[in-house]
Amino acid sequence: MELQNGRLESMPKLLLFGYGNPGRGDDALGPELIWRIAQLHLADVECQNDMQLQVEHVTDLAACKRVLFIDADMSCAEPFDFSEISAEKDGSYTSHAMSPTALLHAYRQVYEKDAPPAFLLRIRGYDFELGDPLSDKAAANLEAATKLVVELCTAVSLSIWRECLVNA
Helix, strand or coil: EEEEEEEEEEECCCCEEEEEECCCCCCCCCCCCCHHHHHCCCCCCCEEECCCCCCHHHHHHHCCCEEEEEEEEECCCCEEEEEECCCCCCCCCCCCCCHHHHHHHHHHHHHHHCCCCCCEEECCCCCCCCCCCCCCCHHHHHHHHHHHHHHHCCCCCCCCCCCCEEEE
């Protein structure tokens, strides 16, 4: 429980943040996975998505105990890559679209403390052309990634998350 505006309110234990452009074929993998998990109405899980990460999203991180970023990736192994990430200043730090590690770095700069534990799920995509639907191969990878995320949403311990790391 956290004290906010003079009231005790619970913080979501987990923020799922999917990003990508739903109008660009397999780039919709992050938002699509978020939509699927949101339909489950899991306790203490907040689902958000956007086209890209921006510095304003540091405020979303302040309200959670753990974060999972979810994105499509054309270069990771099939069906996905799941890794733990940490703050890192990179070339996206000053751009309009940020990497998850740069967002964690911005969090540290704004709040003068480390962000909550953070993980990145990159789902293998293949076709990213404007107007394309989700490819069949990416849809199969999405199924596998959804199973993992459902499992993670029920795992309280960070050690369980770390046991699930693949291709890290």
